[in-house]
Amino acid sequence: MTPMINLPKNLKLVFCFSALLAGGCRIGHAPLSDDQKALHGYNVAWTSPSQDHHGSMPAGNGDIGLNVWVENKGDLCFYIGKTDSWGDNGRLLKVGKVRVKCDPEIIFPGSDFKQELDLFTGTVKISTSGIIDGKKTDLNFQVWADANNPVIHVSHESTVPLKMKACIELWRTIPDTLTQLEVSDLLRDQPDSVHQPVVVEPDSVIRTSAPFIGWLHHNRKSVGFDLTNQIQGLSGHFKTDPVLHRTFGAIITGTGTTKIDDQTLETSLSKTGRLNIYVLTTHPSKPDEWLAAICELSDRIERVPFYERKKAHEKWWAEFWDRSWIHATVSGNDPTDSSAFVVSRAYALQRFIDASGGRGNYPIKFNGSIFTVPAKENTEGDADYRRWGPGYWWQNTRLPYLSACAAGDFDVMLPFFRMYAEEIYQVCKYRTNKYFGFDGVYYPECMTFWGAVFLQTYGWTPYGKREDKLQESGWHKWEWVSGPELVFMMLDYYDYTGDQDFLKSRIIPVANDVIRFFDNYYQTDGSDKLVMHPSMACETWWNCTNPMPELAGLHSITRRLMGLSGELTNDQDKQYWKSFRAKLPEIPLRETPSGKALAPAEKFEDKRNVENPELYAVFPFRLYGTGNPDPDYAKNALEYRWDKGDFGWRQDDIFMAYLGLAGQAKENLVARSKNFDQNSRFPAFWGPNYDWTPDQDHGGVLMKAFQSMVLQADPYSEKFYLLPAWPRDWDVSFKLHAPHRTTIEGRVKDGKIEWLKVTPESRRDDLVIMRITPLK
Numbered sequence: 001m002t003p004m005i006n007l008p009k010n011l012k013l014v015f016c017f018s019a020l021l022a023g024g025c026r027i028g029h030a031p032l033s034d035d036q037k038a039l040h041g042y043n044v045a046w047t048s049p050s051q052d053h054h055g056s057m058p059a060g061n062g063d064i065g066l067n068v069w070v071e072n073k074g075d076l077c078f079y080i081g082k083t084d085s086w087g088d089n090g091r092l093l094k095v096g097k098v099r100v101k102c103d104p105e106i107i108f109p110g111s112d113f114k115q116e117l118d119l120f121t122g123t124v125k126i127s128t129s130g131i132i133d134g135k136k137t138d139l140n141f142q143v144w145a146d147a148n149n150p151v152i153h154v155s156h157e158s159t160v161p162l163k164m165k166a167c168i169e170l171w172r173t174i175p176d177t178l179t180q181l182e183v184s185d186l187l188r189d190q191p192d193s194v195h196q197p198v199v200v201e202p203d204s205v206i207r208t209s210a211p212f213i214g215w216l217h218h219n220r221k222s223v224g225f226d227l228t229n230q231i232q233g234l235s236g237h238f239k240t241d242p243v244l245h246r247t248f249g250a251i252i253t254g255t256g257t258t259k260i261d262d263q264t265l266e267t268s269l270s271k272t273g274r275l276n277i278y279v280l281t282t283h284p285s286k287p288d289e290w291l292a293a294i295c296e297l298s299d300r301i302e303r304v305p306f307y308e309r310k311k312a313h314e315k316w317w318a319e320f321w322d323r324s325w326i327h328a329t330v331s332g333n334d335p336t337d338s339s340a341f342v343v344s345r346a347y348a349l350q351r352f353i354d355a356s357g358g359r360g361n362y363p364i365k366f367n368g369s370i371f372t373v374p375a376k377e378n379t380e381g382d383a384d385y386r387r388w389g390p391g392y393w394w395q396n397t398r399l400p401y402l403s404a405c406a407a408g409d410f411d412v413m414l415p416f417f418r419m420y421a422e423e424i425y426q427v428c429k430y431r432t433n434k435y436f437g438f439d440g441v442y443y444p445e446c447m448t449f450w451g452a453v454f455l456q457t458y459g460w461t462p463y464g465k466r467e468d469k470l471q472e473s474g475w476h477k478w479e480w481v482s483g484p485e486l487v488f489m490m491l492d493y494y495d496y497t498g499d500q501d502f503l504k505s506r507i508i509p510v511a512n513d514v515i516r517f518f519d520n521y522y523q524t525d526g527s528d529k530l531v532m533h534p535s536m537a538c539e540t541w542w543n544c545t546n547p548m549p550e551l552a553g554l555h556s557i558t559r560r561l562m563g564l565s566g567e568l569t570n571d572q573d574k575q576y577w578k579s580f581r582a583k584l585p586e587i588p589l590r591e592t593p594s595g596k597a598l599a600p601a602e603k604f605e606d607k608r609n610v611e612n613p614e615l616y617a618v619f620p621f622r623l624y625g626t627g628n629p630d631p632d633y634a635k636n637a638l639e640y641r642w643d644k645g646d647f648g649w650r651q652d653d654i655f656m657a658y659l660g661l662a663g664q665a666k667e668n669l670v671a672r673s674k675n676f677d678q679n680s681r682f683p684a685f686w687g688p689n690y691d692w693t694p695d696q697d698h699g700g701v702l703m704k705a706f707q708s709m710v711l712q713a714d715p716y717s718e719k720f721y722l723l724p725a726w727p728r729d730w731d732v733s734f735k736l737h738a739p740h741r742t743t744i745e746g747r748v749k750d751g752k753i754e755w756l757k758v759t760p761e762s763r764r765d766d767l768v769i770m771r772i773t774p775l776k
Contacts, residue, residue, distance in 0.1 A: 035733060036120060038327040042345040044682060045116040049107060053079065053373040053383075055681040057117045058352075058694075059124050061145035062359025062412075064095075064279050065370035066152065068124045068143050070115055074105035076126065077169075078143065079383055080152070081370030083360025083415070084281045085248040088219040089198055090186045090448060091390045092365060093172075094372070094383045095250055095279055096203065096215055100154055101165040103269075104132055106139060119352055122147060122317045132160065145356075146309060147316035149301050152277040161269040166252050166277075168205065168215055168263040171382065176200045184391025184446065186224025188456040198223070200384070205262050206251065206291065213265045214294075216249030218287050228452035233463030237430040242450050245284035251294055252277050274306070281361075320355055323408035324743075326706055327733045331750055339670045340730045346673035347706045349684035350699035351407060354400055358412040362449055363419050366396035366649075367692035375693075376679060387692040391454055392419075394445050394482035395538065395611075396649060396691065399700035401489065402620070405496045406707045408737040413493060419449065420486055421506050425513075427451030432517060435469040440517030441510065443483045445476035474542055475608075478535045483514035484553025485620055491560050492715065495739035503568060511561055512573065515580050518554060529585045537600040537613035540642075544601035546585045549616040551601075554584055556621040560715055587617055589633060597636035598624065610643035615655045625658035626724045627714050627768070635659055646671045648689030649697035653705035657725040658712065660770070665709055666727045672702050711736045711744060718766040722756075723748065726771060738763070 044057060049070045056067035056079070065081040080095040087093040107113060111130035118125050126141040139158045146153065156162055178198040181188045187198050201221075206214040222244035229235040254275040256268030267273040278301070280294040301309070326347055328340035357369040368386045375385060397416070404413045420443070428441045428451065444453050452458075459472030471477055490507045493499070522530045530546075537547040558581040562574060590599035598614040614637045617623045624634035638655055646652060646668040653672060656665035677685050677693040687695030710732065713720040720738045728751045735745040742763045746756035758764040 035325050035327060035735075036321070038344075038733070039119055039321055039325065039348060041341075042348040043116055043119055044349070045114060046681070047112075047114055049074070049113060049115070050681060053077070054376075054679050056373060057115065057124050057682055058356055058371045058685075059117070059122060059144055060356030060370070061122075061147045061150070062355060062357065063361065064145045064150060064152065065357045066124075066143065066145060067371055067373050068115075070106055070113070070126060072107070074102065074107035076100040076102070076106060076141065076143070076154070078152075079373060080250065080277070080279060081357070081372070082248060082279060082281060083357065083362045083370055084246075084283075085217070086219075086243055086246055086390075086449065087217065087384075088201060088221050088243055088246075089178075089223045090225070090243060091200075091384060092370075092386075093217065093248075095217075095248055097169045097171070097383070098252070098277060099167045099169050100275065101167065102139070102156075103163050103165070104137070104139070104160065106141070108132060108137075111137075117352075119348060120317060120321060121314045122352075122356070135160070144313065146301075147313045149309065150279050150297065151301055152279065153274060153310075154277075155274040156272065158271050161271055162273065163267050163269045164254070164273060164275055165260070165264060165266045166213070166254070166275050168213060168252070170203050170205070170215060172200055172203045172217070172384075174202055176202075182387060182389030183456060184389035184448070184454045186228065186448070186455060188389075188454070189460075190455070191460050194460070196223070203249070204287065206249075207262050210295075211257060211259060212251045212253045213259060213263055214249060214251030214291075215263075216247055216287060216290055218247045218290070219243055219245055224448075224455070225450065225452075228448065228455055228458075231455065231460060231462050232431075232452055232458055233434055234427065234431060234452060236434075237427055238450070240284070242283065245286065246281065247283070247285045247287060247290040248279075248281035249290065249294075250277050250279045251298065253298065320409075324406070324735050324737060325733070326710060326736070329731045331729050331731050339666075343669050343673045343702075343706060346684060346699075347703055350703050351403075351409070353684060353694065353696075353699065354404075354412055354703075355409065358400065358409075358415065360415060363392065363397055363416040364400045364696055365390075366393065366399065366696045368687075368694060369696050371685070371694050372692070387688060390448070392447055392449065394443060394485075396697050398482075398485065398489065399649060399697040399704075402654075402700055403703035403707055405492050406711065406713075406736050406738075407703070408743075410493065410497055413489075417490065417493070417506065420482075421490060421510050424451040425510055429513060432513075436521065438516075438520040439513065440515075440520050441483060441513035442480050442517045442521070443486065443514075444471070445479045445482060475539060476536075478544075479538060479549075480517075480535075481538070481547075481549035481553055481616070483510075483517065484550060484557050487511045487514055487557045488553060488560070488620060488715075491557065492739075495713075495715065496737060496741070498741055500568065503564075508561075508569065508573065511557060512576070515554070515558070515577070518550070519580055519583070524583060528583060530583045532585070533603075535601070537604055538611040538616075539609040540607055540611040540613055541600045541604040542606040542608055544604045546588055546602035547604075547613065548588055548598065548600055549613050551585060552587060552617040552621040552623055555581070555587065556623060556715070558584070563716065587623065588614075590614075592636045592640040594632075594636045594639060596633055597640060598633050599637075607642070610645075612637075612641045612643060612651070612655070615641065615651070619651065619654045619658050622658065622715055626660055626712050626721050626770070627717075627719060631659065635661075647675050647698060648687075648691060648695060649701065651701055653701055654708060657705050657708035660725050662709065662725040662727045662771070665705060665725050666730070669702065669705050669709075672698065672705075707736060710734050711738065713738050719768055720744075720766060722746075722767055722769045724770045728771075 056069040059066045067079040111128040123144040278298045330337045457473040533545040588599040588602040653668040685694040686698035687693035709725040
């Protein structure tokens, strides 16, 4: 039986129901521009209802995510996800599920049905029309999560009076022992001496006489936080358990509502109406404190008239889409070739998913973001399941963020930097000093959201009873490219935004600590060059000396740091960067039938995975490729790479774009854009691939590759390159961002640039136009 939570008698509730306006008020817009019309063409529309949650559409406000669908019987359903709804086992749980029944029903005999994701307003729109009792009847619904407030709205406008009945549908109703644990679950591979079951605790329904219904999940225990920290010697760092007493849930209000029972709320019979679902996470808090907070939250939001909030919501999305775009079409408008449209729509849909789930309190989960639904191969009804579990892998987590700068989506990057460059950074400093007795920072590849290594990876032998201070698992043991790449990505953010406070308070401290770690951990040889051994090249080569990813990263970040203007740094830092850079070995090369090529490492053995670490010198670190010397080294490495592919976290498409291989990049990208989960109806729910559906790595590579075909910025100079890998049989309209707060907007048709705008105009001299006939 589902637990109930009684509302405290002394809790004051004030709901401004007089301010609740009809949910379907229309807000006027100026005529759509050509680029807005192109965006409208990417809307996903269905003319039949869905069998189940596999036919859902995503929507969200950056922190709260929805999977929305209408069932054949006419019920409107949606799962609610949230970026910080961590359960007591350290798993990222769904907040819950809501079912909306309508009278008259959404689907009625002879009715026409349409469900459409309106990208321009971030809204799922549902409409049916037909004849009821001899009268022409139109029913129109809108479902959206407010871009500026933690509330979901379900509104309707109809030609006949209609009432909506909201029902809370919980699946976590009793304590449930998990029989299957994923790789990063906290108690995976526990020894017999521990033998602790993993129990998912139930949600609690709120029992109150107040005019709303609701539910919450409260972590009365914390399963693995203290345990992981004690085993790994990290307990001395933490002052607060981020899991214990975390509380999350929602309440539902509406227009003219009647409370049927504690899980059912019904609106009055009207031609217009609305349901409001307020969603909140608090930590640490007790259930009654959470209730007080969410009631105050709903009261505060309702003080602002609904039409003003909806107008602000639509304004946010309009401004989001105005930041940037890429609209490709086939030259000559060949009606038989949809390849350009398929890629352009895939790009827009993935960017929408990033914006819908990427502005919360934690980074995007690569294995599903906040848009997972129950899987066919897993227990039906368990929407919390995701392959690879709750942990963060650096190599996977970074991929959705690679395209953010060029898109101008800097707000999406902030949760990523907050976790890695602030919260986990401090844990990694503590761990480095404790394990090795020197200053610096290394970032393990696999961590929980608070910075501990997965116990399955670290091992269950406590820190004080083991000789090996690192993890026991060979996977990722010496894989430390995350530190240099984090610095590289933050330097990109600085180059694009010019945020000097971020440079001084975050980038330089993290960079210095990352460099110090490598400087202190590895010794020099007789020529005063670092010998980076033991090491590994990604997960693929386990026995390496001087691995390409870390080495290319250290070459890159020291070069970029030394290029910062004098007033932004100090002489001591610059001298240190210079002296460390002098210790770095040369970029490793190997022989191929076509000549020298980039190598995974100076020495490499024991291949275990299918990555291409040799090409990290091309991307992310951009030492080779467009505008750089020795392009054949990189092209030979691509040609003779051990593994190939165009799906999941494979970055072949990006490598091709940065090497100017337009035809190959296009071919890979078209294949990637068509490769969505066949169990899903939505065409940008990629996966499961190596990870899980919707696979954010697959979409992240897609976005970065498409951008890089249009525009590339040189991180070591002022130059940026237009159309470095653009296929001549595609036309394109675009607006993208470049360093120094620059935007480039233009249109290419039939291989020629029709018009081009660079803002500020002073940056035009740094623009290098490639392949296409230059402007006269």
